[in-house]
Amino acid sequence: MSDNLIKQMFEAGAHFGYKRSRRHPSVKPFLFGNRDGLDIIDLEKTEKQLIAAKKAIAEARLSGKPILFVGSKHEVRNLVKKAAEMLEQPYVTGRWIGGTLTNFSEIRKRVERLLQLQNDKEKGVFEKYTKKERVLFDREIARLQEMFGGLVKMEELPSLLVIIDPCHEHTATKEANQMNIPIVALSSTDCDITNVNYPVVANDSAVKSVEFFVNQFVNAFSEAQNKKEEK
Numbered sequence: 068m069s070d071n072l073i074k075q076m077f078e079a080g081a082h083f084g085y086k087r088s089r090r091h092p093s094v095k096p097f098l099f100g101n102r103d104g105l106d107i108i109d110l111e112k113t114e115k116q117l118i119a120a121k122k123a124i125a126e127a128r129l130s131g132k133p134i135l136f137v138g139s140k141h142e143v144r145n146l147v148k149k150a151a152e153m154l155e156q157p158y159v160t161g162r163w164i165g166g167t168l169t170n171f172s173e174i175r176k177r178v179e180r181l182l183q184l185q186n187d188k189e190k191g192v193f194e195k196y197t198k199k200e201r202v203l204f205d206r207e208i209a210r211l212q213e214m215f216g217g218l219v220k221m222e223e224l225p226s227l228l229v230i231i232d233p234c235h236e237h238t239a240t241k242e243a244n245q246m247n248i249p250i251v252a253l254s255s256t257d258c259d260i261t262n263v264n265y266p267v268v269a270n271d272s273a274v275k276s277v278e279f280f281v282n283q284f285v286n287a288f289s290e291a292q293n294k295k296e297e298k
Contacts, residue, residue, distance in 0.1 A: 072117075073110045079279040081269040082108045084256030091234075093260045097268040106256045113269050117280070120251045120265040121287035127227035127249075128291035133157050133220060137239045138231035143277045147231060148217070150281050154288050157221035159239065164214060168242040171224055178218050181211035227251060229284055232271040234258040253280050 076082065084090070084098070084106030097116075099109040127134050136158040138147035144160035151158035159167065167174050185208060187193060193201045230252040233240045240262050243250050249264040253271045260266035270276035 081276045089257045124287040125291035132226035135225040158217040
């Protein structure tokens with residue numbers, strides 16, 4: 068085990084869980100104790116989970132299929148979006164649209180519509196329409212961008228989902244389970260981690276903690292990408 072890694076997690080506040088009353092039974096084996104009413108997470112166990120999660124991300128990257136990043140809580144969405152865009156991977160940081168995985172072909176049609184409209188606008192195709200019609204096209208583009216903009220890079224079903232707080236992202240978690248798509252999830256003490264293939268039990272709300280783990284996931288992806296390019 069790496070004392071340095073555990074120290075970094077500790078400094079990021081990764082060990083702070085929620086009140087015992089919010090605890091999900093599935094996380095009990097990963098707790099160190101309870102302090103001032105808050106569950107304290109055992110970071111030595113979290114480190115082992117993090118290593119397994121990073122390995123899963125690396126293997127998924129080597130498969131060549133997309134990895135879908137999901138995190139819509141206000142305090143984490145910018146971190147998730149920034150990471151996914153840097154890696155050129157799809158993401159959902161707004162409302163999860165039902166069927167994103169289970170009805171992927173229909174979702175992809177909406178993405179294609181968005182891409183077509185954006186392309187037409189760039190080429191000046193809309194200039195032949197009235198001002199009112201152009202306004203309607205712009206509104207449709209804005210609506211589609213808000214709903215599906217993060218999925219442009221997802222031309223096929225993902226090989227893996229990386230989720231921040233599977234309790235909050237319960238619909239995404241459910242759809243991934245239905246489609247047998249594995250999940251890496253940063254999960255605090257209120258989460259049911261039995262629905263997650265690679266849980267990382269740690270603080271999933273504090274920006275500093277989430278940023279630390281997102282960076283760890285990004286590093287795992289980037290290292291796998293570099294190995295792939297070397298081959």
